[in-house]
Amino acid sequence: MSIKPTALQESRASLSVRHTLLASKMTHQYPSLTPDQKKELATIAQRIVAPGKGVLAADESVGTMGKRLQKINVENTEENRRCFRDILFSADPSIANSIGGVIFFHETLYQKSDNRILFPQVIKEKGIVVGIKVDKGTAGLNGTDGETTTQGLDGLSERCAQYKKDGCDFAKWRCVLKISDGCPSALAIAENANVLARYASICQQNGLVPIVEPEILPDGDHDLQRCQYVTEKVLAAVYKALSDHHVYLEGTLLKPNMVTAGHSCPKKYTPQEVGMATVSALRRTVPAAVPGICFLSGGQSEEEASLNLNAINQTPLHRPWKLTFSYGRALQASALAAWKGKTENKQAAQEAFCTRAKINGLASKGEYKPAGHADKSATESLYTASYVY
């Protein structure tokens, strides 16, 4: 480097001149991503949350699929799991108008459709982005009141690189917090925020957009305000950790809980109150650079999840990010109930799924107008105490 030292630099006689020159000319220390990497991540994120679109969370683990299938008296075999995902993924291509991304479970990423096409390819051909759940479940935080962190960082970089080759462009990692007298503790908040930031950083290095999910469970009898307060504290910690870990926010998505009262709270709240509390909490914590927020449904019924999302998108506060869905049960409950494991029910199951997808697409624009009564499975609460995927 042949640069003429300025007077300022010459005055630093005690430091080596070359070191000084390099340090002074340094942009931000050690950029973690190149401009091209950033562009790719931002583009992927924006495609997932394109207007009117949200995410199908089809990443239920083997154990969790077991619970789902048990409810409709279907055996939890690999084939049955493949069969049900096939119903969802082989839906009419117009599903891509409402679904921007699908989150896969590892097993499913390598399964094939009835037509012998790999599922990621089926999804990609519809113009939908393929995602992958990469965490390895929760682990106990010693010395706390049953709080957890989430594991899965070991070898994550290599796994992400492989998933990228195998067709994935985004990932998901779920952390769990709970509200009670002494929870969430400062440790739980700090530790989960940190592990989410590590995960996000590693994903981005490998061209995967990280969906950051700090779920605060709806278990408990706390009211709406308490949930809002806790959500604000948790999200503030998450975004500080993301900043500390040099995560590129424009290439991330957030998957939070909506702000709701606890399931045993005697007071009931309207979707408008849920909308107001949720949007207020997000406005106070989520930087505008984040392209989209995809809510988890957390045990809400299909209809509840749609009504709340709709109300969120009608809340009279300025919302600089997309506000959409990343629903599992709230997109699949009716489809599962219609299928009951029988081939002849496949079309009915697909229609049920497409219906919910369309409704949630509308809700993500605040345009959902519920007509009359929703059917039974849509309104049955999908709440299971202390839900674990």
Next chain:
Amino acid sequence: PLATSNKMTHQYPALTPEQKKELQDIAQRIVTPGKGILAADESVGHMAKRLNQIGVENTEENRRRYRQLLFSADERIDSCIGGVIFFHETLYQQADDGTPFAKMIKDRGIVVGIKVDKGVVPLAGTDGETTTQGLDGLAERCAQYKKDGADFAKWRCVLKISEHTPSQLAIMENANVLARYASICQQNGIVPIVEPEILPDGDHDLKRCQYVTEKVLAAVYKALSDHHVYLEGTLLKPNMVTPGHACPTKCSSGEIAMATVTALRRTVPPAVPGVTFLSGGQSEEEASINLNAINTCPLAKPWALTFSYGRALQASALNAWRGQKENEKAATEEFVKRAEVNGQAAQGKYVSSSDGSGAAGQSLYVANHAY
């Protein structure tokens, strides 16, 4: 106790709904579209420097006369000045006709603000870094200022960019003291303007300034969250993101705008109603052009982006005045011109016709500036 704590809303709410509403209304009034802030809070020592430059003696009377010519500007400034930051002395001074300055400003619908910090003090063990003092008795002082007509306050912290600064300690300590100040203000019905100024001294480039600004602002908003500060009832007064003054690479206003808005989008929650930039030694014209570029930057900006200018609103006025009574009208007119220009820049409507000459174009950079 278990039963009641489970029923607890958020622990120990810091503000009632009425207090929140009042703070939010004040903040929004200050940053109404097209409006910004006149920072007229120069301390006695700083006024000395300003008056020195125009050969005027630094007496209380001269300071009074000078502020008077700003505050007596005609109704044209009512649509471009949302708030005025006072220095303590000035808050209790009067116009020639005996009208208290605070009343003059308030009566014309402009919000009265007050600088409440007590200057920087060194952080031992750092490379010349500082924190800011003024927390002692701040609650009582705020309560009194509120009675005396103030509805917002300002507190300036200072950070600098060099090889090893800002340090973690400087970032954390200044963020924390800003959050304590903000919390105390809100308890007393005063909207806190939070000012974490990163000095433009140095030869670092635009990217480094952006990087540091992002880290500093992330820490500030984490601290505000930790201290339970109600963001909708605050304003932010940051530096624009610019290269250091000794940086060989010059940047266009478009680049400055892009870097600035990007940094803010990554750190400032949308709940904050407005960002009122400091001018930090930019010339009057530079400060207006950059503010305009910021407002025409093609990124979504969920907060108002406006000015809180001291020197960049007053340089021409000072120059025109030179302490002479017969120059007062001309001086006031210079101030009105800059106020209108910046009001337009705050809406992205300013078309610069300046050739950069005169006081408007001269750089107002003073090395390692401290208020």
